[in-house]
Amino acid sequence: xxxxKIKVRSYAELIRLHRPVGIFLLLWPxxxxxxxxxxxxxxxxLLLIFTVGVVLMRSAGCIINDLADQKFDGNVAxxxxxxxxxxxxxxxxxxxxxxxxxxxxxxxVLQLNWLTIALSFVALGLSILYPFTKRIIYFPQVILGxxxxxxxxxxxTATNEHINLTAWLLYIACIIWAVVYDSMYAMVDRExxxxxxxxxxxxxxxxxxxxxxxxxxxxxxxxxLGIGYLNxxxxxxxxxxxxxxxxFLYQQFLIKDRVPERCLNAFINNHWVxxxxxxxxxxxxx
Numbered sequence: 019x020x021x022x023k024i025k026v027r028s029y030a031e032l033i034r035l036h037r038p039v040g041i042f043l044l045l046w047p048x049x050x051x052x053x054x055x056x057x058x059x060x061x062x063x064l065l066l067i068f069t070v071g072v073v074l075m076r077s078a079g080c081i082i083n084d085l086a087d088q089k090f091d092g093n094v095a096x097x098x099x100x101x102x103x104x105x106x107x108x109x110x111x112x113x114x115x116x117x118x119x120x121x122x123x124x125x126x127v128l129q130l131n132w133l134t135i136a137l138s139f140v141a142l143g144l145s146i147l148y149p150f151t152k153r154i155i156y157f158p159q160v161i162l163g164x165x166x167x168x169x170x171x172x173x174x175t176a177t178n179e180h181i182n183l184t185a186w187l188l189y190i191a192c193i194i195w196a197v198v199y200d201s202m203y204a205m206v207d208r209e210x211x212x213x214x215x216x217x218x219x220x221x222x223x224x225x226x227x228x229x230x231x232x233x234x235x236x237x238x239x240x241x242x243l244g245i246g247y248l249n250x251x252x253x254x255x256x257x258x259x260x261x262x263x264x265x266f267l268y269q270q271f272l273i274k275d276r277v278p279e280r281c282l283n284a285f286i287n288n289h290w291v292x293x294x295x296x297x298x299x300x301x302x303x304x
Contacts, residue, residue, distance in 0.1 A: 064177060141165060
């Protein structure tokens with residue numbers, strides 16, 4: 019019984035159920051997209067499919083990331099106790115779970131139109147590619163954003179069968195947002211990553227990291243304001259944007275001394291950015 023409990027806990031840790039912030043960082047923009055595409059409450063069927071799909075694909079993404087990084091994770095303080103590194107989960111078990119999660123997600127996607135199904139393959143391909151780009155390019159966070167937020171485009175095609183300007187602007191804004199929060203996350207491991215040869219925007223930005231992150235945060239806010247203007251959104255949306263801006267300012271305070279623990283807190287704080295924008299959008303479209 020004890021071994022069974024350890025195994026279950028190890029699987030939960032493998033897919034990061036104990037750290038749900040990643041689910042929310044993916045889920046909030048998908049919900050923004052569904053509400054914007056429907057200009058109000060989206061169909062319940064789509065809301066359920068995309069919400070469950072987010073949980074499934076975020077979990078699958080964690081698995082493929084750990085499979086790709088298994089040899090590196092043991093040399094990083096934050097990741098040295100992950101189940102694949104300690105041997106509590108084998109590579110075969112992890113790969114089996116990855117395939118199962120992807121199959122369940124694909125069954126959900128099959129309920130949607132052909133364009134959304136086609137985009138799901140793009141999302142899967144980018145998700146598999148992302149962890150390997152950390153060995154090649156200094157901006158894998160861009161690939162991460164492209165992978166995670168292809169779901170934005172899927173939300174629009176599933177709702178309206180086409181991708182409009184709002185969808186593209188939101189996709190670009192969220193890719194930039196991913197670079198913002200994942201650069202903060204990468205600041206936690208920067209010293210270890212330099213030693214083991216893993217690349218990131220935190221390393222690329224160097225001493226200009228805080229300044230560049232601030233510029234990117236401003237661009238995200240401007241793009242969201244543009245989306246609000248295009249869609250004639252009412253004042254609650256702009257109140258939500260104001261709250262998100264305050265959270266961005268707080269994150270700058272957290273990372274000012276580049277203390278790893280505070281950089282991690284700044285990363286986690288982005289959950290409230292997403293929540294603020296959703297609440298404002300929801301109230302604007304009532």
